Amino acid sequence: MNDNDRSIVAFAMLAHATVHTYELSIPIFVVIWLQQFPVTEATLGIVVAVGYALFGIGALPGGVLADRLGAKNLVVACLLGMGGSFLVLGFAPGVPSIALALGLWGVAASVYHPAGLSLLSTGVDERGTGFAYHGMAGNLGIAFGPLVTALLLLVFEWQTVAWLLALPAALAVLYALSAEFDETAAISTDGGESGDDADADPEATDSGGLRDFLADSRSLFTAGFALAVGVVLMNGLFYRGVLTFLPDVLGSFLPPITDYVQLFEPGSPMAEEFDLASYVYVALLTVGIGGQYVGGKLTDRVQVTRGLLAVFAGLAVVAVLFVPAAEAGLGPLLAISATLGFLLFAVQPLYQAAIAEYSPPDGRGLSYGFTYLANFGVGAAGAALAGVLLSAVGTDGTFLALAAFPALGAGLALTLSRVGTRHSSS
Numbered sequence: 001m002n003d004n005d006r007s008i009v010a011f012a013m014l015a016h017a018t019v020h021t022y023e024l025s026i027p028i029f030v031v032i033w034l035q036q037f038p039v040t041e042a043t044l045g046i047v048v049a050v051g052y053a054l055f056g057i058g059a060l061p062g063g064v065l066a067d068r069l070g071a072k073n074l075v076v077a078c079l080l081g082m083g084g085s086f087l088v089l090g091f092a093p094g095v096p097s098i099a100l101a102l103g104l105w106g107v108a109a110s111v112y113h114p115a116g117l118s119l120l121s122t123g124v125d126e127r128g129t130g131f132a133y134h135g136m137a138g139n140l141g142i143a144f145g146p147l148v149t150a151l152l153l154l155v156f157e158w159q160t161v162a163w164l165l166a167l168p169a170a171l172a173v174l175y176a177l178s179a180e181f182d183e184t185a186a187i188s189t190d191g192g193e194s195g196d197d198a199d200a201d202p203e204a205t206d207s208g209g210l211r212d213f214l215a216d217s218r219s220l221f222t223a224g225f226a227l228a229v230g231v232v233l234m235n236g237l238f239y240r241g242v243l244t245f246l247p248d249v250l251g252s253f254l255p256p257i258t259d260y261v262q263l264f265e266p267g268s269p270m271a272e273e274f275d276l277a278s279y280v281y282v283a284l285l286t287v288g289i290g291g292q293y294v295g296g297k298l299t300d301r302v303q304v305t306r307g308l309l310a311v312f313a314g315l316a317v318v319a320v321l322f323v324p325a326a327e328a329g330l331g332p333l334l335a336i337s338a339t340l341g342f343l344l345f346a347v348q349p350l351y352q353a354a355i356a357e358y359s360p361p362d363g364r365g366l367s368y369g370f371t372y373l374a375n376f377g378v379g380a381a382g383a384a385l386a387g388v389l390l391s392a393v394g395t396d397g398t399f400l401a402l403a404a405f406p407a408l409g410a411g412l413a414l415t416l417s418r419v420g421t422r423h424s425s426s
Contacts, residue, residue, distance in 0.1 A: 005124045007181040012116045012130070013137035014172040015075050019112045020138050021145030022082055022105060025165060026051070028149045032158045039095050047095060051102030056377030058110025063118070063369020064213060065111060071119035071183055074111050076176050081108025083169030090162035113376075114368035121356040123183045131349035132296020136289045139345055143285035220367060224358040227416040231308060232351050232371050234409035236379020238315065239344065241402045244383040246284075249395055251277035253326040253333055284337045288345030295346035299353035305417035308354060311347045312410035318343060319403035323396045347409075354416070 001009065026048060033039065066074050082105055089101035116134070124130035152161045254277050298307045318340050325336035352371075359367035382405070389398040 001124070001126045001129060004181045004185050005126055005130060007179050008119060008123045008183075009130045009133050011072075011075070011172070011176055011179055011181070012120055012134050014168075014175060015079055015112060015116055016134055017137040017141035017145075018079065018082065018168045018172055019109050020141030021148070021168060022086065022109065022165065023052075023055070024142055024146045025149040026102065028146050028153065029158055029162070032153065033095070033098065036158075037095050043095070047099040048102060050099060051106035052380065053377070054103060054106030055110050056373060056375070056380055058107050059114050059372035059376060060366075060369040062111030063114035063366040063372075066115040066118045066369070067366055071115045071122070072176065072181075074115040075119065076173055078108050078112045078115065079169040079173050079176070081105075083166040083173070084108075086162050086166045086169075090159040090166075092159075110372075110376075113372040114366075117352055117355075117368045117371075119183055121186070121352075122361055123181060123185050125186050126300070127186065127356065128296050128298075128300035128349070128353060130296075131299060131352050132293045135292030135296060135345065135349050135352075139285060139289040139292055142288070143282055147282055217366070217370075220359060220370070222358065223419055224416060225355075225367065227412055227419070228351070228354045228358045229370055229374050230412045231312075231354060231409050231416065233374040233378055234312070234405045234412065235347055235351060236375035237382035237385070238319075238402055238405035238409075239375075239382065240379050241382030241386040241405070242319075242340070242344070245386050245390060247277050247281045250280050250326075250333075250337070252395065254280065254330070280334065280337055284341035287338045287341035291342040291344065291346035292349060294342075296349035298346075299349055303417065304350055304354045304357060305413045307350045308347065308413035309410050309417070311343055311350060312406040312413060314343045315340075315347070315406035316403045316410065319399050319406065322399050354413075358416075 030048060062074065085101050085104035085108055088104060089098065092098045092101055117131075120130045120134055121127060149161060149165070152164060156164070295307070295311070298304075318336060322336050322340065325332040352368075355367055355371050382402075386398060386402065389401050393401070
């Protein structure tokens with residue numbers, strides 16, 4: 001990558017890791033809040049769900065803002081908002097103020113993916129490599145954010161930990177203020193409209209309003225883009241459906257960690273929290289870093305729809321085989337878990353690249369807004385579906401039912417390869 005590519009990718013990696021560090025640290029805090037406040041799991045679940053819902057719902061207006069305000073500016077605002085919300089969280093005296101802080105985090109975090117991915121797709125010449133490193137950084141936050149949070153809670157009160165977690169956002173903002181890069185370098189290189197020309201066009205900066213938003217949305221939703229969003233939706237439903245209850249599922253197949261090593265006093269709260277399933281879960285997420293890298297590299301080497309077809313087909317097979325493998329013993333369980341983690345995250349840079357190929361460069365922020373509205377917003381229904389299935393048909397039936405989502409994703413990718421029209425300046 002050239003200097004401009006490296007500057008953009010480094011900035012996006014810092015921001016992406018920060019977003020997911022916050023996202024996955026919240027469940028760790030929930031354990032503490034249940035102990036310290038007179039609140040039920042149902043009430044606190046609603047409080048947390050509001051923040052997560054805003055994380056997905058805000059992606060669409062975030063995409064619109066990315067196209068109109070500039071991706072870098074919006075990412076900086078996102079970082080400031082997330083860091084500020086965790087500072088507010090550290091001062092929260094009760095559940096209502098916790099709800100306010102998490103809502104602020106959801107609003108701030110929601111704009112990152114459309115803005116960050118728009119920045120990568122329009123500013124980085126080596127886009128596939130950029131998506132790969134960007135995804136790997138996100139997985140670092142996903143895998144190690146909860147672990148770091150839990151370890152900090154061994155030493156500090158939860159309020160202090162919330163304040164400390166504001167530091168990554170502050171560091172990313174400091175880097176952004178010192179970094180210089182061209183947000184539209186890749187478009188200019190491909191012969192598209194340069195950033196200066198776009199700024200000179202009064203219509204390019206028109207606030208537009210609802211009428212222009214609807215017009216832009218109608219022009220964006222070609223058959224190819226609609227199919228690409230459908231692919232993303234299948235991923236979101238499967239992702240939330242599998243990961244939300246996976247620690248509990250793993251725990252039902254794994255023996256207690258004390259069968260292998262004694263880390264804490266038997267019966268202590270920490271002994272309950274750090275069981276073997278937790279380690280396997282973190283390891284699965286960590287393997288996803290390699291999946292992100294391979295998936296990103298594939299976008300530069302194979303037709304993206306073929307990559308999506310292969311990975312979705314693999315996920316469908318893994319979902320069908322997961323429970324039989326888990327029941328076969330520790331070795332097969334670890335192998336199938338590693339495969340699931342690898343494929344689950346390998347698909348992400350592939351669908352991100354597909355969105356870029358089937359959307360116009362000047363609507364890239366809006367396109368990623370729809371992408372993450374589908375992925376995080378509508379896709380969150382996968383968690384509810386998985387909960388209902390686990391109660392009704394057990395683990396076997398749940399994984400068999402969830403396998404339908406990657407199978408449908410593979411079918412949509414195949415259809416996209418045949419009927420979709422790619423944008424030449426993507």
